[in-house]
Amino acid sequence: MTTVRVAVNGYGVIGKRVADAVLAQPDMELAGIADVATDWRIKTAIGRAPIYAATAETAAGMADAGVEVAGTLHELLHSADIVVDTTPKHVAAGNVAHYREHGVKFILQGGESHKTTGHSFVAQANYASAIGRDSTRVVSCNTTSIVRVLGALRDAGLLLRARGVLIRRATDPWESHEGGIMNTLVPEPVIPSHQGPDAQTVVPDLDLVTIAAKGAHTQTHSHFWTIQLTRQATREEVLDAFRKAPRIAFIRMSDGLVALNSTIELMRDLGRPRGDMWEVALWEDLVTVQGDELFLTYQVFNEAIVVPETIDAIRALTGLAPDAAASMTITDATFGMRKEFLAAGGGTA
Template identity: 65%
Template structure:
């Protein structure tokens, strides 16, 4: 685009989250995918190459292994970060907190996901609720899909003056499809032992004024989550108004 600077976005981790982030970035007019970094050598990263993304190994060892597997590797994560303006960390839970040290050392802006703690960035983000408070920050944390759903649903009611309090039960998918043979559950349910489950307090890290309590149960499912809400409204409202 003439006269407009293109933001170069690195995607670290090309799994369930990373592939969606990269695809979203690719269709933005003011952004470009600088590349994706990963540790795998299978069909997942081959899909990244098929979309035209430059592929990087998370470390030198991973880059070598990718090359040995016949993949076109552009370098390591460090090389990718040098070519980017911002990195979206989509690595598995708890890995991003370790990567943050590298991002801060290099002075690159970064976004982590809901598997990390709110304290890792000091800011938890859902566009519908707190977009303005993210402007100008060097880092932020995009909350999980479950927490994002909570915020989107309840904040809509809140903005229209309808929300008093909400109590919800979440039926959560157990694992990613390609890992179901490792730790997936069958013919059983695994309740989270604490009430509230972590999603309620996590939603309050985005909007502290929400009166919300959640319970969660892990179910033998790999594709989606189900939320069941009991919401007390501030006044009488019709179904059409709520919708």
């Protein structure tokens, strides 16, 4: 089997998950991890893969902190076929010239703009247009969920237009001690919020508008959608469209999954690594159809949802899999992706 060597630059919230996912793939090798940190975050990677200093200036400090450094990012890129950049927002854009200079393919995350790579990626929607490219950008967690959910309806011939309200988490849980908001809710200052136009970089003909606000919580995002269907439809037709779509899993109020935190606790009880949820968690019992209108709500685990998309993007750029179905089959099997978290009537699915 052909394998590709993957470098991960940035070992934070997304980077550590991408590194884990690469290690689980039968057709990928983790060439190394680059970072600038000297604290517990990078120290948890010791022994898992070679560690490199992302800049020459930080190498000595990392070594002094007890992190054995195999070299700098420059050396790591020489030994890799592709690099996944999961550094903080806007840092990655500054690394692009370095990647191009080394002739290595690269994947950015949703914090960077579409124009940085000229291509934005969600596996089920536009895998084919990413095949063989030098670079792509895996869109943000919320945008990924929008493309998955609206894409399911579009593929079923049911989507006319969509209007959504997003309540975003204030900050990632690990850094909530550094800031965030408390006892308030902060609307984004522009309508449409950026998620709608961002989804259109993947599927240009989507007719959607998003409105967003930041809430005083750190666990996951929630979405509320009013959707105009192309015709009058039944609830079962809509549910069937979601059942056929990849990476959407049903949850139910009737199972006691009544809030964001209850779903997070379920992921832990299911033994998910880090409590991660890679699927969009759609409340099945709240899906409501009235004639040609659809109303629904779902949950997005912002720390993990883009990781399987990143793995598929690696395969697309390097030609490891010929199409989305082939790549997603491997990815979803290695992740243990589900269509339901709990079987109807009780028990795990």
